[in-house]
Amino acid sequence: MPIDTKFPRIAIADIPGKGKGVIAKELIPRGTLIISERPRITLPANASGMIDRQGLCEIVASLCALSAEDAEFFMSFPCASSENPILGRLKHFTPCFGDDAFGLCLTICRVNHTCYSPKASPNASYVWNKRAKEEELYAIREIHEGQEIEVSYTSDITIYEPPPAYLRSKFGFECLCKGCTRPAVERRISEQRILAYNAIVLHLHSRFGHENPLQILRDIERQILIVCEEGYTFEIARRADDAFELCALYGDATSAQQWVEICRDCYAVYFGPNSELLKTAQRLAARPQDFREWKRLGSRVLAGPVSFILFCTFQ
Numbered sequence: 266m267p268i269d270t271k272f273p274r275i276a277i278a279d280i281p282g283k284g285k286g287v288i289a290k291e292l293i294p295r296g297t298l299i300i301s302e303r304p305r306i307t308l309p310a311n312a313s314g315m316i317d318r319q320g321l322c323e324i325v326a327s328l329c330a331l332s333a334e335d336a337e338f339f340m341s342f343p344c345a346s347s348e349n350p351i352l353g354r355l356k357h358f359t360p361c362f363g364d365d366a367f368g369l370c371l372t373i374c375r376v377n378h379t380c381y382s383p384k385a386s387p388n389a390s391y392v393w394n395k396r397a398k399e400e401e402l403y404a405i406r407e408i409h410e411g412q413e414i415e416v417s418y419t420s421d422i423t424i425y426e427p428p429p430a431y432l433r434s435k436f437g438f439e440c441l442c443k444g445c446t447r448p449a450v451e452r453r454i455s456e457q458r459i460l461a462y463n464a465i466v467l468h469l470h471s472r473f474g475h476e477n478p479l480q481i482l483r484d485i486e487r488q489i490l491i492v493c494e495e496g497y498t499f500e501i502a503r504r505a506d507d508a509f510e511l512c513a514l515y516g517d518a519t520s521a522q523q524w525v526e527i528c529r530d531c532y533a534v535y536f537g538p539n540s541e542l543l544k545t546a547q548r549l550a551a552r553p554q555d556f557r558e559w560k561r562l563g564s565r566v567l568a569g570p571v572s573f574i575l576f577c578t579f580q
């Protein structure tokens with residue numbers, strides 16, 4: 266039986282094989298702020314890697330200050346019998362809050378992980394709101410009533426390591442998402458494609474000014490198509506940012522503006538209205554000429570995004 270929370274659009278429910286999870290109680294449109302939650306406990310970031318005796322004492326003191334209800338909630342997180350009952354549970358609370366702390370949010374920490382894959386990918390993302398000092402969870406896709414809300418615990422594709430190994434070593438669980446439970450051959454194909462993608466984007470910037478920029482833009486479009494097929498929707502923003510830079514280096518205001526509008530719209534959905542990335546993208550969309558290296562490589566008409574990229578961006 267799902268348990269209601271103080272956030273009206275969601276409930277906590279049992280998810281087969283994953284313990285508890287968060288489900289939508291109603292249709293949640295893309296871009297919605299689903300949860301905004303102040304951590305009950307915050308700890309310095311260095312405590313998240315190696316917790317020493319002093320760190321453990323601080324954690325225990327913080328846990329003792331929880332209300333009986335919150336303490337019970339904390340204890341309901343999964344912990345293997347071989348693990349320390351506090352440290353084993355704390356590993357569920359590692360999202361970083363800003364650069365300097367990690368914390369325990371009682372509801373957001375119930376959100377399970379899914380890898381990016383052609384079968385399924387995250388429908389939500391979390392972000393730390395520095396001003397409000399709250400962790401926020403945004404819907405990055407439309408989420409249907411009854412659907413599980415899932416984020417990725419491994420967001421950075423450019424330091425790609427096959428997610429199951431990373432999850433095992435960092436969080437100590439075997440991932441049961443739709444991507445990881447695909448046949449091995451399908452997973453291997455995806456891994457090869459992502460590795461090839463990483464190799465190409467790693468050298469993208471060093472090609473600027475040395476190769477035909479139209480060819481580079483075509484390569485960027487091809488890479489965007491690959492990541493869309495593999496479910497890594499946020500990569501669209503990263504590559505659109507590269508394309509924006511290239512067009513701005515050649516002083517093509519129209520194309521630069523179209524590319525940075527993609528970044529702006531992705532950041533708004535992924536990071537909410539307060540993000541610095543969003544503000545920068547909004548500023549550059551209004552005046553691409555403010556790019557710090559505007560026209561450094563000359564003056565040339567390039568190309569904006571083709572329609573399939575716009576289509577992928579708004580899925």
Ligand SMILES: C[S@@+](CC[C@H](N)C(=O)[O-])C[C@H]1O[C@@H](n2cnc3c(N)ncnc32)[C@H](O)[C@@H]1O
Pocket residue numbers: 282283284285286341342343357358374375376377378379380436437438439440441442
């Ligand atoms: C942050 S907690 C999420 C809430 C947790 N399911 C619970 O019952 O409280 C992370 C833990 O949830 C489980 N989990 C999350 N995503 C999973 C997945 N894709 N496959 C299997 N277990 C998962 C693992 O036990 C993991 O250590």
